[in-house]
Amino acid sequence: ETVMTQTPLSLSVTPGQPASISCKSSQSLRHTDGRTYLYWYLQKPGQSPQLLIYEVSNRLSGVPDRFSGSGSGTDFTLKISRVEAEDAGIYYCLQAIQPLTFGGGTKVEIK
Amino acid sequence: QLQLQESGPGLVRPSETLSLTCSVAGGSITSTTHYWAWVRQPPGKGLEWIGGISYSGSTYFNPSLKSRVTMTIDTSKNQFSLKLTSVTAADTAVYYCASPHSSCWFAPEFWGQGILFTVSA
Numbered sequence: 001e002t003v004m005t006q007t008p009l010s011l012s013v014t015p016g017q018p019a020s021i022s023c024k025s026s027q028s029l030r031h032t033d034g035r036t037y038l039y040w041y042l043q044k045p046g047q048s049p050q051l052l053i054y055e056v057s058n059r060l061s062g063v064p065d066r067f068s069g070s071g072s073g074t075d076f077t078l079k080i081s082r083v084e085a086e087d088a089g090i091y092y093c094l095q096a097i098q099p100l101t102f103g104g105g106t107k108v109e110i111k
Numbered sequence: 112q113l114q115l116q117e118s119g120p121g122l123v124r125p126s127e128t129l130s131l132t133c134s135v136a137g138g139s140i141t142s143t144t145h146y147w148a149w150v151r152q153p154p155g156k157g158l159e160w161i162g163g164i165s166y167s168g169s170t171y172f173n174p175s176l177k178s179r180v181t182m183t184i185d186t187s188k189n190q191f192s193l194k195l196t197s198v199t200a201a202d203t204a205v206y207y208c209a210s211p212h213s214s215c216w217f218a219p220e221f222w223g224q225g226i227l228f229t230v231s232a
Contacts, residue, residue: 001174037215039212039215041158043158048207048222048223048225049150049219049222051212051218051219051220051221054212054214054215054218055214055215058214092158094158094160094218096215096217096218098171098217099160099171099172100160100173100217100218101160102157102159102160103157104157105157105158
């Protein structure tokens with residue numbers, strides 16, 4: 001099973017400032033098909049998780065371009081260029097190679 | 112946009128079986144060969160993938176739950192279901208069903224609102 005480690009556990013950010021979340025996997029997420037199955041979700045308070053980024057760096061339709069994903073192999077990063085109040089919540093990374101495993105989550109609080 | 116809705120009893124006694132159903136609206140379960148998922152979240156904790164099922168009935172499960180999990184799919188009703196046997200307090204969680212993203216066989220895209228399932232005597 002691939003272990004996903006997210007850091008930091010929590011983050012307090014002033015609106016307009018950047019934020020960065022790291023996600024490291026215990027083994028490479030590059031599949032034999034050449035694709036890398038790393039996903040990012042945001043769970044806003046009291047809501048279900050919502051998919052933000054798929055395959056490392058592709059934003060889902062409707063996701064603001066202040067969100068960006070990067071990385072390869074075992075090291076991945078989600079960046080928010082200028083945090084807004086609506087970005088508060090818990091961010092999870094997911095590796096989608098069997099069996100699927102989530103990171104522990106990073107709580108983003110807006111100051 | 113797809114809408115998913117979990118349903119089932121909210122309370123079950125220890126050692127009994129959890130049974131949940133996910134009803135899908137706004138699209139057909141057979142529109143994709145990718146896997147429809149169940150994910151759970153214990154109160155105040157993170158997300159755990161339980162498993163997935165395709166419209167053909169093919170399944171993949173989390174190894175930690177595999178011995179207790181069954182998933183079925185009813186394409187005529189546009190529903191899929193989860194059974195978890197021999198439940199304990201550790202199975203108390205919000206259970207989500209989710210549709211698959213087009214990029215991947217298994218990664219969830221749209222999620223239901225979730226249903227709290229409590230194990231208690």
